[in-house]
Amino acid sequence: MALLTPLLSGFIAAFIGIIPPGLINMTAAKVNMKEGKKNALWFVAGAILVIFFQVSLAVLFAQVIDNRPDVVTLLREVGFAIFSILTIYFLFIAKEPKAKKSKIKKSSKKSRFFLGMLLSGLNFFPIPYYVVVSVTLASYHLFAFENNIIFTFVFGSVLGSFAALYSYIGFFGRIEKKTDYLMRNMNTIIGSITGLIAIATLFNILSYYFG
Numbered sequence: 001m002a003l004l005t006p007l008l009s010g011f012i013a014a015f016i017g018i019i020p021p022g023l024i025n026m027t028a029a030k031v032n033m034k035e036g037k038k039n040a041l042w043f044v045a046g047a048i049l050v051i052f053f054q055v056s057l058a059v060l061f062a063q064v065i066d067n068r069p070d071v072v073t074l075l076r077e078v079g080f081a082i083f084s085i086l087t088i089y090f091l092f093i094a095k096e097p098k099a100k101k102s103k104i105k106k107s108s109k110k111s112r113f114f115l116g117m118l119l120s121g122l123n124f125f126p127i128p129y130y131v132v133v134s135v136t137l138a139s140y141h142l143f144a145f146e147n148n149i150i151f152t153f154v155f156g157s158v159l160g161s162f163a164a165l166y167s168y169i170g171f172f173g174r175i176e177k178k179t180d181y182l183m184r185n186m187n188t189i190i191g192s193i194t195g196l197i198a199i200a201t202l203f204n205i206l207s208y209y210f211g
Helices: 004-018 023-035 037-066 069-093 109-122 126-139 147-177 186-210
Strands: none
Touching: 004 037, 004 126, 004 147, 023 037, 023 109, 023 147, 037 069, 037 109, 037 126, 037 147, 069 126, 069 186, 126 186
């Protein structure tokens, strides 16, 4: 398997997982606006360090699960349910995201680094998310539980996480000053992505039972 596939898969999965407005990316944006890019990048570095270990742990879990076809099937069904619920929520329930103003006291680079680690460590979503992603990719033969491929996937996830967080650092100021198309339609974009994933997962489940 070419290493470009797991690299891109990790990058895309991480970017999709982090780009929706959340505690970590919004905090990175606020730190940048209040304290400058250097402190924001230290915050991102701390967050990414934890993400590296979270993705690695998730892939190890996925490797164990992948050896159990019954568990893999159950995980796909759970994943389908989760992505379907997320699609309904983002398309029909969630309100338009609005930037909230918050005060951030100026702190040292070291404290921002550990703040990034803390907030990232409190976010347990990446572990089940990457378990589902890696198992799903493996079922489509886009990922294999081999050391070099696992490392490349994790590296791609780190790059994708950095790209998503850096986009908040670089563009949040412009988004906050004027109504941006992406922010206005963020729920629709996320809902469409989760909807496509849900449909792909459903086809995979149906092919398992009826194929």
